Amino acid sequence: MASRPASSTATTACRAQSGDCGFWEWCDDEAEPYMKQQLLLDLRNAMWSAREQVNGLEAALRDRTVAQHNLQSTPKKESNEVQGLRAAVEKMEAANCVLVDRINKQQTCIMMLVYVLVAVVVLLVGTMYLKL
Structure with missing residues (x-):
């Protein structure tokens, strides 16, 4: 996984949850x-x-x-x-x-x-x- 800024991760997670990109991505902070x-x-x-x-x-x-x-x-x-x-x-x-x-x-x-x-x-x- 590529490291993304926190806001980008949250946005990607929201899009993934709504079915926007077809998969769920979850990234926690260190x-x-x-x-x-x-x-x-x-x-x-x-x-x-x-x-x-x-x-x-x-x-x-x-x-x-x-x-x-x-x-x-x-x-x-x-x-x-x-x-x-x-x-x-x-x-x-x-x-x-x-x-x-x-x-x-x-x-x-x-x-x-x-x-x-x-x-x-x-x-x-x-x-x-x-x-x-």
Whole structure:
């Protein structure tokens, strides 16, 4: 764009708006240094704010990811513990069955010994009465 005096620019803009030349031309005057500095400061502050928001969102995402991972790993740990406890119970039940069988065999042996002892006592008492 060619630089034009301010009055010429305004006139061209008015003519362009009314459809005189077929296009819209807009030219602003050069911004003051204070405006430039203020604009840059506003841009910097907006960037800092955006970075803080992004950092906050990233931290929230990390927290949720960790929480979700903990929730997913907790049932696995619990299911592993439950499976371990079930295996321990099965081993104890198997050992219990073996012990119950041994106790039953010992009770059978004790009962047989009691019958034999009673038979011997009956025989001894019977022989004593026969001798008298």
